[in-house]
Amino acid sequence: MRHTVMRGLVPAMLALVLVAPTLQARQADPRLEALKEEALQKVQDNSKMVQEIVDMLFSFGELGFQEFETQKYLTGLLADHGFAIEKGVAGIPSAWTARWSNGTGKPVIALGSDVDDIPQANQKPGVGYHDPIVPGAPGHGEGHNSGQAVNIVAALAVKDIMERENISGTLLIWPGIAEEQVGTKAFYVRDGVFDGVDVNLFTHVGDNFGMSWGTGGGNALWSVQFKFVGESAHAAGAPWRGRSALDAAMLMATGWEYHREHLQPAARSHYVIVDGGDQPNVVPQTATIWFYLRERDYEKTKAMYDAAVKMAQGAALMTNTEIDTIQTVGTAWGRHFSKPVAEIEYANIERVGLPKWSDADITLAKGIQRELGQEEVGLATKLDSLGGPVDLSRSLGGGSDDIGDVSWNMPTVTLRFPSNMPGLPGHNWANGIAMATPIAHKGAVAGAKVQALTLLDLLLRPKIIADAWDYFNNVQTKEQKYIPFITAADKPATFLNADIMEKYRPLMRPYYYDPSKYDTYLDQLGITYPTVHPKAISDRQDGQQQDRQGGAAGEGGL
Numbered sequence: 001m002r003h004t005v006m007r008g009l010v011p012a013m014l015a016l017v018l019v020a021p022t023l024q025a026r027q028a029d030p031r032l033e034a035l036k037e038e039a040l041q042k043v044q045d046n047s048k049m050v051q052e053i054v055d056m057l058f059s060f061g062e063l064g065f066q067e068f069e070t071q072k073y074l075t076g077l078l079a080d081h082g083f084a085i086e087k088g089v090a091g092i093p094s095a096w097t098a099r100w101s102n103g104t105g106k107p108v109i110a111l112g113s114d115v116d117d118i119p120q121a122n123q124k125p126g127v128g129y130h131d132p133i134v135p136g137a138p139g140h141g142e143g144h145n146s147g148q149a150v151n152i153v154a155a156l157a158v159k160d161i162m163e164r165e166n167i168s169g170t171l172l173i174w175p176g177i178a179e180e181q182v183g184t185k186a187f188y189v190r191d192g193v194f195d196g197v198d199v200n201l202f203t204h205v206g207d208n209f210g211m212s213w214g215t216g217g218g219n220a221l222w223s224v225q226f227k228f229v230g231e232s233a234h235a236a237g238a239p240w241r242g243r244s245a246l247d248a249a250m251l252m253a254t255g256w257e258y259h260r261e262h263l264q265p266a267a268r269s270h271y272v273i274v275d276g277g278d279q280p281n282v283v284p285q286t287a288t289i290w291f292y293l294r295e296r297d298y299e300k301t302k303a304m305y306d307a308a309v310k311m312a313q314g315a316a317l318m319t320n321t322e323i324d325t326i327q328t329v330g331t332a333w334g335r336h337f338s339k340p341v342a343e344i345e346y347a348n349i350e351r352v353g354l355p356k357w358s359d360a361d362i363t364l365a366k367g368i369q370r371e372l373g374q375e376e377v378g379l380a381t382k383l384d385s386l387g388g389p390v391d392l393s394r395s396l397g398g399g400s401d402d403i404g405d406v407s408w409n410m411p412t413v414t415l416r417f418p419s420n421m422p423g424l425p426g427h428n429w430a431n432g433i434a435m436a437t438p439i440a441h442k443g444a445v446a447g448a449k450v451q452a453l454t455l456l457d458l459l460l461r462p463k464i465i466a467d468a469w470d471y472f473n474n475v476q477t478k479e480q481k482y483i484p485f486i487t488a489a490d491k492p493a494t495f496l497n498a499d500i501m502e503k504y505r506p507l508m509r510p511y512y513y514d515p516s517k518y519d520t521y522l523d524q525l526g527i528t529y530p531t532v533h534p535k536a537i538s539d540r541q542d543g544q545q546q547d548r549q550g551g552a553a554g555e556g557g558l
């Protein structure tokens with residue numbers, strides 16, 4: 001078109017076109033270094049907000065799909081800071097997004113972290129032995145009360161800078177709802193919650209900083225409930241007239257135990273019977289068994305699912321009952337994280353470094369490690385190195401996280417930040433002990449610093465995002481394409497945990513954190529930090545009254 005007219009200018013223009021992006025790519029925005037220093041200071045200055053968010057979510061202690069106090073509090077806070085809130089995304093009432101845009105709105109960086117907790121994991125913070133606030137109640141025995149503080153405080157620091165410096169971009173903050181049921185992230189992906197997102201920065205609590213890229217070592221997961229229906233009858237008067245749905249559930253479980261011998265070493269599977277009938281003198285007319293089926297990839301996990309369906313059919317045949325429903329409750333792909341983003345984020349981890357732990361922090365950590373018969377290693381003092389891809393053919397499997405589904409749809413990383421203690425069993429009251437103490441607060445402040453630095457890198461160095469998509473399209477998904485476990489017809493299992501929260505919420509509400517009256521949640525509960533047993537359980541005699549370091553203040557009034 002114009003090249004005939006402007007023939008003489010073409011070589012010069014071509015040179016400009018070719019050189020300019022390369023130069024821009026190589027040279028970071030000249031403001032970047034100063035803005036990073038400013039962001040570090042802003043996060044530090046806002047560490048009170050980190051502590052309040054961490055403590056508040058800890059006190060709510062909400063199970064998956066029931067995170068309504070958490071939703072109200074966090075969306076209120078983000079709305080106050082100018083974020084546009086959308087509640088009930090992907091048909092999940094306790095889910096939400098918070099979006100803020102500047103300039104052109106590009107790039108779009110999403111910041112996510114889980115918010116749900118664990119059944120029966122209720123625990124007083126800062127107390128190094130089992131001592132619940134509300135016995136039997138759920139609690140943050142996974143530490144999911146800390147990640148939103150990391151993301152929100154980082155986002156607020158960077159938002160200020162973006163406004164003043166006219167930096168374009170969108171910050172999209174989102175919660176992992178019902179992560180313990182791997183219940184929502186595949187639905188977020190399916191229903192377009194992340195449409196237009198350039199990079200997804202996920203955070204998860206750990207006992208050190210952590211960052212990795214490539215194939216993760218965990219498993220994919222298919223969570224599925226099998227409901228059987230039979231016929232009730234008087235279990236003593238006319239048992240021959242009954243057809244027991246519980247028999248079907250138990251035979252299915254027994255069949256699965258025989259099948260287990262023939263699974264590969266990386267496979268993990270476990271089940272609970274969530275409905276085993278009403279009472280013994282009534283032949284159970286309904287029964288439901290809930291399986292978690294885990295393998296390394298989509299195909300192997302689907303093979304486990306297909307085997308379980310056959311076993312359910314066999315169990316129904318044997319008992320003359322019917323399969324009423326086979327409901328997918330949650331799913332997760334194995335994780336694969338972005339190499340270019342992980343490398344940038346790891347450099348920021350090295351820059352921020354681990355928090356400075358106090359003697360009290362270390363005393364608490366050693367106290368619970370001793371209590372659980374673990375090595376008394378205290379807290380992390382040396383950074384883990386950047387992790388690389390795991391060879392799945394040698395993997396022995398492990399846990400799952402539905403961030404895997406997100407990671408197969410856009411460049412994604414998980415920042416693990418040091419808000420918890422080493423040597424704990426996971427999904428347990430012990431994992432809640434540190435989660436509303438200075439250990440959690442300092443770890444989350446450090447995490448927020450790393451997250452803020454990474455946001456600035458992504459906003460001011462466009463080449464990172466280009467590299468991330470190049471890796472995503474041309475390495476990660478070159479051969480392996482994402483096939484969701486869920487179908488278009490599947491619905492999120494939002495009924496889960498409603499009954500448990502209905503029972504315990506009234507008992508937990510009196511202990512919700514009130515920052516207008518108390519500096520910290522430890523202050524509100526009257527807990528002396530730390531409160532630990534001086535000796536291991538094995539060294540004590542049963543029933544012996546124990547002296548407790550820091551006194552017994554943690555026992556009082558709860």
Ligand SMILES: [Zn+2]
Nearest residue numbers: 114142179204
């Ligand atoms: Zn988790």
